[in-house]
Structure formats: structure tokens, C-alpha cells
Amino acid sequence: MRTTFIKTLTERAVSDESIYVVSGDAGFGVFEDYKALYPGRYINSGIAEANATGYAAGMAMAGFNVFVYNIIPFVLYRCFEQVRNDICYQRLPVTLVGIGAGLTYAPGGMTHYSVEDLSLCLALPNLTVISPADGIETRAAVDYAVQSEAPVYIRIAKSGEPVMKDVRENGILSPGVIRDGEGIAVVAYGSIVAEAVQAADRLKDSGIRPKIVSLPTIQPLDMESLDAVLSNTEHVIVLEEHFRHGGLYTRLLERFSEAGISRRIYPMAIPNRFIHAIRNQAGMRQMFGIDSDSVIKKIKEISKIIG
Amino acid sequence: MMQLRLQQTLRERAANIRITLLDMARRSKSAHVGSSLSIVDILAYLYFNKLMFDGEPADSPFKDRFILSKGHGAMALYATLHEKGLLSKEAIDGYMQDKGTLPAHLDKLTSSHIEVSAGSLGHGLPMGLGLAHGLKKKGIPGRVYVLMGDGEIQEGSVWEAAMMAPALGVDNLTAIIDFNNLQGYGRPTEIMHFHNLDEKWEAFGWKAVIADGHDFQSMEKAFALTEKAEGPSAVIMKTTKGKGVSFMEDELKWHYFIVTDEMFEQARTEILAGD
Incomplete structure (x- = not known):
């Protein structure tokens, strides 16, 4: 899923010059090609999630189509109020890409699991919440997020998930x-x-x-x-x-x-x-x-x- | 040297803004009167002498962007926008009323001239940083001003943004700190190690200037210095909470107290006499 995410985003970044990636010191082995292709449209915002989230909102206010990338605790939990006030309340086009869904990182320890992220997200109006099952759904989720004018949260696992079925008849927003x-x-x-x-x-x-x-x-x-x-x-x-x-x-x-x-x-x-x-x-x-x-x-x- | 006539005009604007906001506070029984009075002169200076306006039509956005991060000072911003002709009398009258027009803390949907929704502290500088960086990347001219309270800069997110901003070379970002030395329940200088604020900002890589937040000439000088900076800049405005009304000045209780009719009359008389 992670590979599909960055592949899709890199493809879309050709035609959508407003795509901008904010990575909270994460993404080793993920962003190298993207960074080489679009050096001015990527930033490592360091280990400072409240700032990264507010910064993403500000970039969106300036007209960028922002993708924030980090493991789920750091796109949602640490900076929940920034997600709520800066992004969702103001309905800005920021996509939060959280990796390590559920128990992906086991036995990484509780700090790195995300088994309550939906509880938080389902309490946020204006936020579309997508948890893809495989690469096909991940691609569709990123495509949806690129054209969305409102906030999106994409909850992905890691890499190498098997494709469940080649074709999905109903689109990413439907079962x-x-x-x-x-x-x-x-x-x-x-x-x-x-x-x-x-x-x-x-x-x-x-x-x-x-x-x-x-x-x-x-x-x-x-x-x-x-x-x-x-x-x-x-x-x-x-x-x-x-x-x-x-x-x-x-x-x-x-x-x-x-x-x-x-x-x-x-x-x-x-x-x-x-x-x-x-x-x-x-x-x-x-x-x-x-x-x-x-x-x-x-x-x-x-x-x-x-x- | 700032022209005396301009200074007089700004004083008159500030007086009008103070009276409007006190009237709003009186009618709504609203708190945060002291916090709002504290920043009136800064807002008068910015909106009537500093912020670049996009011109006609009147409702077009500023070229410069102003973020009121201390959202509890909203009354001062509403009254300033009204004085500028950007917020109607009806909007002002509906402040904090049931089925009204304006909430106690900023909601950007209430006016196109309110840049961000704010009320929780420590959000404005990261957003201002993103906005300044984004505008710079797009080659859009204009400066982003973020006004924070002194208590507000105790928030870690402020220093996260402070640490990042110089690395981005945002010479179009100015942080303004309303240093009235009174927060919700005490004095910042007693609660925290709050000394040498300018040195703190300088240590983070900012150009820092101290100014008198009630003296237009002092502000003029400070902003001129910040505009020459090669990176982000901070103006620490020495201010007085409750400024302009003798019985409110430097009083903690005016973070909370409400303005009665008698108080309003007395305050208005003082402001008009001082003007």
C-alpha cells in the first residue's frame, strides 16, 4: 500500500503542480524518487507534529494540495487539536496519510499501534476516512484525495498486501x-x-x-x-x-x-x-x-x- | 519620524475601536475585555498604516495576511474591521448574541476578512508559517503577520514553528507578541522563566525587536527593522492589559469581568478625553 500510495501520488504530481508533501521525519525508502522529481514540493518538517499539521493547513491556505505523511499516532494523536481546528474546522484540502494501521507494527509496542484512530476520526466533521484493503483501493483512495477540496484521512498498513480482487465495481466511496x-x-x-x-x-x-x-x-x-x-x-x-x-x-x-x-x-x-x-x-x-x-x-x- | 497628523489619526481610530469593543462587551457581557484592549493600538497601526490592501473592490483580500492567533482578543479584531468598513454594524451588534453574527472566538466563516478560525492558543504561528512559505513558493507578494499573546507562547507548538521558520527562509513572516505580562491566572514572568524574550527568539534564528505596543512611532521603527530582516522576525510589543481604561489597566480580573453600563460610560469618557 505504501508503495502504491507514493507511486500514485508521484504520477498525479505531474499534472497537479500544487501537490506538496509534508513528512514528519518519516518515509525512508518511500520518497526518494518523488523528492528527486519534485524537489520543491516536499518537506521534512522534523519531529514536531503540532507544527507540521498547522504548517500543512497554512500551505493549503496558500493554495497547495497538501499530503501529510507519518505513522498514525503522529498524524492524528499527537496533534489531534491541530487536525480538528486547523484542518477539519477550516475545511482545508489536506490529506493525512497515516501508516501502520491497526497492529501493522506489532510487536512494536502500544505507542505504535493505531487501534483507536477511527474513534477519533469519526468524531471529526468534514473529514473523509478511507482505510484501503490493498493496492487497488490505495490507488483509488489517493486519486480521490488528490481531487478532494476537503480533508481526507487515508489509513494504510505497510507494503506487500495481496490484491483482493482486480476490479472494484463501486468506486472507493462505496462497499x-x-x-x-x-x-x-x-x-x-x-x-x-x-x-x-x-x-x-x-x-x-x-x-x-x-x-x-x-x-x-x-x-x-x-x-x-x-x-x-x-x-x-x-x-x-x-x-x-x-x-x-x-x-x-x-x-x-x-x-x-x-x-x-x-x-x-x-x-x-x-x-x-x-x-x-x-x-x-x-x-x-x-x-x-x-x-x-x-x-x-x-x-x-x-x-x-x-x- | 512619523507625521504627527498620522499619529493623531491612528489615535482617533484606536479610540473608536476601543469604544466599539467596550460597547460590544457591555451588550454581550463578554469576558476578555482586557486582552482585547491590550492589542487595539497594534491593530489600529496594522490596519490603518501597515497592511497592504488589494484595493478595489473593497471586499478583496489583503495582500498582507493577518492572523489573530490569540483568538480571545476577537472583539478587538471585529471592532477594527468595523472601523475599517469591512464588518457591518449589524455584524457588530450580533456579537455573542443568541442567533447572532459573531462568536467570542474567531470563525472564518463569519467574515472573508478573518484569515483563520482561532481560539485555542499556539495554532497561529504554525499556520502562519505554512501560509508564508506557501505564498513565497508561489511568488505571491505580501507579508504574514501573526499576533500572539504572551501567555500563548508557552505553547510548545510556537517553538516548533519558531525552530523551523528560519530553515525555510521566510522573510515574509512576522510574529507579534502582545507582552502585557498578564495571562489567565497570573503573570507570565512569575509562572515561567520568561526573561529575555528577544534573546530567545534571536537564539531560534529570528530577528527580534522590542517595541512599545501603544506608541505608533515605536511600532513604525520596529516593523521597519523587521522588513529588512533576511528571515522571519518577531516584534515583542510591550503592552498594558486593559489599556485605555484606567480601572482596567494591568488588572488580572479584566481577563474575566464584564462591562456594566456605568463602567462603559466612564470608560468612554476617559477614552474620548485621552484622545
Whole structure:
């Protein structure tokens, strides 16, 4: 995803001369080509995130299309008030590109995880929130952000994620069906979509056909399309590499309730507790019950109930 | 040497601005009266003698940009924009009223002449730095002025921007510090190690000048020096909180107190007599 992000941005920077990158002392091995091509349109703003965020807002006020790049705690947490007041409140064209979504950096330690970023972002009006599952969605997310006149947050993992499906019919702002199915759906975002896809593929011979839905854009939620995509699935698992409270599960519960949608929703997410375990990302997913094995187990359980 | 007539004109403008803002405070029972009075002379100087205006039509943006980072001094900016003819009487009358026109802290959607939304301290200088750098990169002439409170510069973000600005060569950025030595609940010089402010800014690579924030000649000299600087510049304005109204001057309580009708009349009499 990281490679696709910079490749896409570098391509778009040819025609959009206002594209400007602010990197908070991050991006080794990412920005070298971009910097060589557009030396006046990149800055390392140092280890000073409040300033970097305000500076990005100021550059946007001067007419630049600004992309701030850093690991998620440093694009959102450290400088949350700058994101809120300087960028979102003033509705400036700044894209926050956060890397290390979820448990990407495990076992890097809690300071480097981002398992509550959606809780923060979903509280910010004017902010479009996109968490791509793979390179295809990352490219579409960057394309969207380049033309957006309002703030965007793109939550990416790292590099080397498998492509889930070559074509997405609905565009980045809407849910995409990665594996068609019926009865049970798994809705997910970010690199963990891969776990759901694996589960569906491994269930192929069992007669159970879960529908796997990637929902890259969490804000604004395209409820109409989601409802249509889920029309033949009464049971919906929300799979997240994020805290259970304050992520997509709670948001969907709220939206389904408001819309009078009676589907059953099941959370598969990380409990809201600081993480002290020293496991790699796969081990963490297993431990928190959000890996493909756990998804298969959950689907079989639900399947048994519905017969 | 600044012409005496110009000084007199600026004094008259400042007096009008003070009366407008005190009237706003009286009608809205608003706090931050002292904080606003403190910067009136600086704003009068900037808006009536300094900021380059883009000319006709009257609502076009300034070539120079002014960011009021101490957003709680909003009344002073509203009253100055009104005096300049850029903010209507209706807008002023609706200040801090239910279903009104202007909030206590700045919201840029309320007027095209308000450069940034502000109210939380320490945001203006980083934004001003980005704006100054962006304008420079685009070859757009004009200077960015960022007015901060003295208490405000305790915020770390101010020094993050201070450290970065000289590296960007932004000779079009001027920070102004309203050094009235009174913050929300004490004196900065007693709460912090607040001495040698000019040396602090100089150490960060800025050109720093000290001026009297109630003396137009002093300001004139200071701004002339900053314009010659090769990088960013800071003007530390020695000011008095509550300036212009005897019973408000250098009084902490006028960060909070409200203006009664009687107080307003007394203040207006004093201001008109002093003018």
C-alpha cells in the first residue's frame, strides 16, 4: 500500500503542480524518487507534529494540495487539536496519510499501534476516512484525495498486501464485494480484509458461502450501497483490526438502528484495552480472535444457528 | 519620524475601536475585555498604516495576511474591521448574541476578512508559517503577520514553528507578541522563566525587536527593522492589559469581568478625553 500510495501520488504530481508533501521525519525508502522529481514540493518538517499539521493547513491556505505523511499516532494523536481546528474546522484540502494501521507494527509496542484512530476520526466533521484493503483501493483512495477540496484521512498498513480482487465495481466511496455469497456477510476494512477472504476461500467446499465485503470508506458511510450489498445476508460480521468500541461495529449498530434495519451484527474486533502482549501481527490477530481461523469458526457458529 | 497628523489619526481610530469593543462587551457581557484592549493600538497601526490592501473592490483580500492567533482578543479584531468598513454594524451588534453574527472566538466563516478560525492558543504561528512559505513558493507578494499573546507562547507548538521558520527562509513572516505580562491566572514572568524574550527568539534564528505596543512611532521603527530582516522576525510589543481604561489597566480580573453600563460610560469618557 505504501508503495502504491507514493507511486500514485508521484504520477498525479505531474499534472497537479500544487501537490506538496509534508513528512514528519518519516518515509525512508518511500520518497526518494518523488523528492528527486519534485524537489520543491516536499518537506521534512522534523519531529514536531503540532507544527507540521498547522504548517500543512497554512500551505493549503496558500493554495497547495497538501499530503501529510507519518505513522498514525503522529498524524492524528499527537496533534489531534491541530487536525480538528486547523484542518477539519477550516475545511482545508489536506490529506493525512497515516501508516501502520491497526497492529501493522506489532510487536512494536502500544505507542505504535493505531487501534483507536477511527474513534477519533469519526468524531471529526468534514473529514473523509478511507482505510484501503490493498493496492487497488490505495490507488483509488489517493486519486480521490488528490481531487478532494476537503480533508481526507487515508489509513494504510505497510507494503506487500495481496490484491483482493482486480476490479472494484463501486468506486472507493462505496462497499465492494470481494467474494459473493449469501446468508452471512463479513464486512471489513484495511489489510484485515485478507483474513476474511482467506476464510471464505477455505470454506469453499463446506457449502457455506459468506459474502466478503470491503468497506474502505468509513466516513461518510454509503449506507444505501451497503444495504443493497447486504440485501441477501441477514447476518453481518464486522471484522476490524481496531478497538471494538468506537470503530465500524458501533457505527454500523447505530446506523442500522436509525435506519430500522433488522440484520444481526456480530463484532470481531480488539477489546478496548492497552496491549502488552508481545506478538507479531499474525499472532496478535490470532490472540484477539480476528484471524481467518476465528472468522471461519464464527461463520460456522452462525451457520449452525440459522441452519 | 512619523507625521504627527498620522499619529493623531491612528489615535482617533484606536479610540473608536476601543469604544466599539467596550460597547460590544457591555451588550454581550463578554469576558476578555482586557486582552482585547491590550492589542487595539497594534491593530489600529496594522490596519490603518501597515497592511497592504488589494484595493478595489473593497471586499478583496489583503495582500498582507493577518492572523489573530490569540483568538480571545476577537472583539478587538471585529471592532477594527468595523472601523475599517469591512464588518457591518449589524455584524457588530450580533456579537455573542443568541442567533447572532459573531462568536467570542474567531470563525472564518463569519467574515472573508478573518484569515483563520482561532481560539485555542499556539495554532497561529504554525499556520502562519505554512501560509508564508506557501505564498513565497508561489511568488505571491505580501507579508504574514501573526499576533500572539504572551501567555500563548508557552505553547510548545510556537517553538516548533519558531525552530523551523528560519530553515525555510521566510522573510515574509512576522510574529507579534502582545507582552502585557498578564495571562489567565497570573503573570507570565512569575509562572515561567520568561526573561529575555528577544534573546530567545534571536537564539531560534529570528530577528527580534522590542517595541512599545501603544506608541505608533515605536511600532513604525520596529516593523521597519523587521522588513529588512533576511528571515522571519518577531516584534515583542510591550503592552498594558486593559489599556485605555484606567480601572482596567494591568488588572488580572479584566481577563474575566464584564462591562456594566456605568463602567462603559466612564470608560468612554476617559477614552474620548485621552484622545
